[in-house]
Amino acid sequence: MGVNPKSPNEFDEAHLSQLSIAVSMMENKGIYALLDCHQDVFSRFFCGEGLPDWAAKNLGNETLNRFPFPLPINFTREPDTGYPVLDDCLKHTFGQYYFTEGVVNGFKMLYTDGNGTLEAFATFWHKIASYFADQSSVLGYELINEPSFPALADVLQMGLVDQKYLAPMYKKLHEVIRKVDDKHLIFFEPCVFDVFQTGFTEGPGGKEYNNRQVFSYHDYCLDVTKQGDPQSDVLCELFDNALIYLRVKEARVKKFGGMMLTEFGGLSNSTKGVEELNRVTSIADDFLQSWTYWQFKKYADLTTSVRPATTESFYTDDGELELNKVQALSRSSAQAIA
Structure with a gap:
């Protein structure tokens, strides 16, 4: 700090x-x-x-x-x-x-x-x-x-x-x-x-x-390689669906106030990585959840499970934009268009 x-x-x-x-x-x-x-x-x-x-x-x-x-x-x-x-x-x-x-x-x-x-x-x-x-x-x-x-x-x-x-x-x-x-x-x-x-x-x-507090939660599929690629679509889909569903259900029953998926991602620009991005954001949309991706660019992050650390960002090591990820995350707000 x-x-x-x-x-x-x-x-x-x-x-x-x-x-x-x-x-x-x-x-x-x-x-x-x-x-x-x-x-x-x-x-x-x-x-x-x-x-x-x-x-x-x-x-x-x-x-x-x-x-x-x-x-x-x-x-x-x-x-x-x-x-x-x-x-x-x-x-x-x-x-x-x-x-x-x-x-x-x-x-x-x-x-x-x-x-x-x-x-x-x-x-x-x-x-x-x-x-x-x-x-x-x-x-x-x-x-x-x-x-x-x-x-x-x-x-x-x-x-x-x-x-x-x-x-x-x-x-x-x-x-x-x-x-x-x-x-x-x-x-x-x-x-x-x-x-x-x-x-x-x-x-x-x-x-x-309740109108000024937000239950914050994260969603990271556990079956992801060090290169930021999900290994099993089935396992990731089961995990993502279960986590978001149960978080939303608990927050509604207990009346936590607002809620937001404040972290997910850490994924590569590959087809597998983009499929996981689409999966999580689609589930979040179903429950009208706002979300933020981890992360925009490399900030000397010591604690990322992927290597190189730029894998999880929108930019390659030489500063090129990873368009597959950017396009996957360029979505309309579900709450705005519902």
Whole structure:
């Protein structure tokens, strides 16, 4: 997180200014911005990205240096930062790092306010909401991307992490944001491992805020090669249909407010990749779901399962537009034409 890279209460105003400029540039093109607190596997110390170094260091040097325990993998570390060397990180799929001691303990520290981490996170969101409260082209705030579990046992019971840890944290963040911004949408996600059922009973603001809160979910077919090509149309179709149907059904029954497919894709420009794009967007259309593709271009993404990282973007390594993907995603809004 570039907003407060040095300490909890020391904000990088230049970083915020650059972010605001980017939002304004998009506004000039008629594009809304969703401000997503993006993380994958918690920290660069764990071959991921997300929380600033000062937060990860609160876990202690022993935990940082033991990574990726208990996985039987050896990493070389950069002498100046202590980070695992990126080439070593990329030899393995990033999803397995969620099961390491460091990442599990990191999420536990965040959810339970260990070392004041949750309070610092609330301060972060208060700053962001204060800064962008009057920016009309900001669609909303995504509280955290793909949160994970704080103990291995918790992932065995579907919905437990949402109910026990995420719901209280989201409520706290909602209250902090609403002190300075009562207008923008707040997006909230379930635990990344709660694939078909969450533990939420309502959105973080309660039913009163159903017109200003959005249940956010992702859809990635699990049967995809490192080149970004689905291996089985049958498996991907079954998975995509089941996930979107169950997400929509739960959100409607529990009355979460709005909902949006805020990530899918990470696919190649091939026929197989485009078929999956058409499959997901068609299912989303059937349920009148808005969606966003991951991702527009390569942004030094450490945590993508495809290689090269440009595979998932709209552009090749030499900057050529991948027209098959662009054409597949150039669709009318289902809600607008229904």
